[in-house]
Amino acid sequence: MATEKSDVTTSMEVDDQIGTNAKFSINGLIEAIKILADAAWITFWGLHSLSVMLDLCVDSRRxxxxxxxxxxxxxxxxxxRGRYTKKSITLPTVTEVRFLHLVLYTAERAWSHAMEKRQLPDGPNARQRSYLIGRLRKAVKWATLFAELCAIKGDSRTSLEAEAYASYMKGNLLFEQDQNWDIALKSFKSARQAVMAEARSQQAASMTEFHWLGHRFHISNAKTRVSILKAQELEKELHDRIEGALPAEKRLPVFDKIFAAYNEARASIRNDLATAGNSENIKxxxxxxxxxxxxVLGQRTIQRNQLLVSIAKSKLCKARDEKNxxxxxxxxxxxxxxxxxxNTSDLSDLLSxxxxxxxxxxxxxxxCEFKxxxxxxxxxxxxxxxxxxxGKRTExxxxxxxxxxxAADALKKLRSVTNHDQVMTKEVETLYNSCRSNSCIEHAMGIMENEKVPEDLSKKISNVSISRSDKKVAPRIAAYQPGFQAIxxxxxxxxxxxxxIDFPSIESRLKKDKKGFISRLWG
Structure with missing residues (x-):
């Protein structure tokens, strides 16, 4: 967990920043709260080595x-320097954001110390357990103070995130006191969901326009605002996951959530269109x-399908592993x-x-044309x-x-643009070279196979005999010429x-003939 904290706090180096407004907008602190909480969950659920957990807690406390x-x-x-004089952090004390940092790190140090006792190899004894619960009470005390100060000195988002962090600490204390993690887990989840829903609603209330490619569109429907805001938060999460080099398969579910949020927004917009009446401006x-x-949906769809292509390409040359x-x-x-x-055709039609x-x-x-x-x-x-x-070499x-x-045509058009995309150009150059090399390989393979066919055929025929007396040779070919046979x-x-056919009459010729004896008898 120390590594997680180091990564977070490098973006929180605000020791020289001084707050000038009454309300502090501490986005870095918000991200710190999220990641610190996530790291805590990993400590509870993701790791199985007690020694690793113990090392993480010690490093975190230090x-x-x-x-x-x-x-x-x-x-x-x-x-x-001499006599210890305790200085309390109260509302008038918080004149800049670093005082809030003090409270946060104090709560986090108490929590880490408690977890250090909890992760001992043989488990905490009765005395250590009592000390553990005491440190967790301290963590809850400081987290509660942090939430109270952020409610007044921080902006609405910071206040709600701090409240969620305090709920998390209370969940840890409930677990240690009652040894019922289900109760603590439900307590934390319900509190965080309520806080995040409220935060989204408050942000949506201040969101009046949607900016897209130089256009500004007024949003009057609260449901549409909430859906768009949810989609934008998911897009930010997706970007953070890409920056964090998360595996591609784990980024796909985020795309599905983005599509669902934007589709909800479009459904609300179309309902408003159906009830807009005759107002042309509103329509x-x-x-x-x-x-x-x-x-935007079209762009995200293209990005998702490109992600699927990258996953498929990574598996193209792999052999089948043990997991089949x-x-x-x-x-x-x-x-x-x-x-x-x-996808690109649909997006181009929509843009035109x-x-x-x-x-x-x-x-x-x-x-879109280049893509x-x-x-x-x-x-x-x-x-x-x-x-x-x-094996179809010609095709x-x-x-x-x-x-x-x-590829050559695409490369030419890309290079003709002044500020062309370097990454896209490099991909096309790689494709161009691959096409060239593969065409040469197919040409060579086709020639080799054509040359090899007569050679193989001649070898096979040389071993074939047309003699019927040779019984060692199994194959036979027909004798030339074939023998004659009746057909x-x-x-x-x-x-x-x-x-x-109508034949001519010969009656005239019969009358001239002499009648014989028999003909006279018959008259």
Missing amino acids: YCSARLRRLYKSLKFTHG DDLSGLDKAIGA EEVTKPEELVRLYDLLLQ SGRDRKEEEVALSQE SLIFRAERCFFLAKSYSSA AYSLFSLAHSL ARNPIVLDLAYNS
Whole structure:
């Protein structure tokens, strides 16, 4: 946990900052409260080595003590050199944000000391347990004072976060006193959820406009404001996770929450559109806000699908491991790039649907055009990979050549822009080189396979005998020439036209003939 605190407090080096307003906006402190609380949960649930837990608690206590010494000295709030004179931190004392830091670190030091006793290898004995509960009471006392001071001296967000931190300390004390972690856990979760919901509502009340690509849209519906604010907080969380190098698979659920929040906002906007009546100004504002949120959704969808592509690419060349993890096939990447092409097309259509387009909209449309070119080249590349894996060298070579041409076109257009994206340009250059090398490989493989076919065939035929007496050779080929044999002929077709012929009369010829004996008998 000491490492977590070190990372947090490096961003909290505000010893030289002096508050000029009555209300302190201490965003660094808010983040400190969150991460300190998260680190505490990890200490309880995530670690299984008692020695590691003990080391973390000791380091945390030492760090808090050192930090407190620095704060007391910089604030000139020492307790005297000779005789100890206790100085209390009260409301008039808090003239700058560092006095709030003093209270926070004192509470955190008491908590760490209690956890140090709790994580002893053989467990705390009765005396140590009594001391542990006493230190937790101290932590609750200082956390409660911290919440009271922040309620007056801090802004609304700081006040609510401090209240959640105090609830967390109370949950720890409840657990140690009653040995019922379920009660403590429910107490902390309910308090934190209530505090965060209230904080979001207060922030939403002050949120009157939505800014998007140079446009400002008025938000009158409270439900829409809360949904947009929730989505923006999730986007900030997503950015923090990317900066913290969190695995890609664990960032996907955050995208799903962002989509749900923005879809809730769009549903509220469309309900307002249905009940707007004949007011054209209100309808225009609502339509513009709906378009803006739709465009943000389109951008996040592209980012999510690009994240899926990066996950699939990481598994493309992996062998199947012991867990029988599925290996990505090139066809899956082709499908993902089909989705990305559809996403960029939809976003481009949405951006081109307005009339008064800002420079930011034009720039985003141009970015969509570049991405579309790159996605087409990538899709063609992985389609060629799928043909290559099937042994179809001609088709693979043709597709690699086409992907090479598309990558060259995208690279040319990217470089023509003054402030082009360096990361995107580097990715296209890598694709360009990969297409070139793979097309050469497919060409060479095709020639080798064509040369090898006659050679293999000649070897096989050289071992084949057409002699029937050679029984050692299993295969036979037909003898040349084949022997003669009778074959069936077509049936004879009768001349059916005979019955339709009219023959000439020969009666005149019969009268001239002499009648014979028999003819006379018959008259």
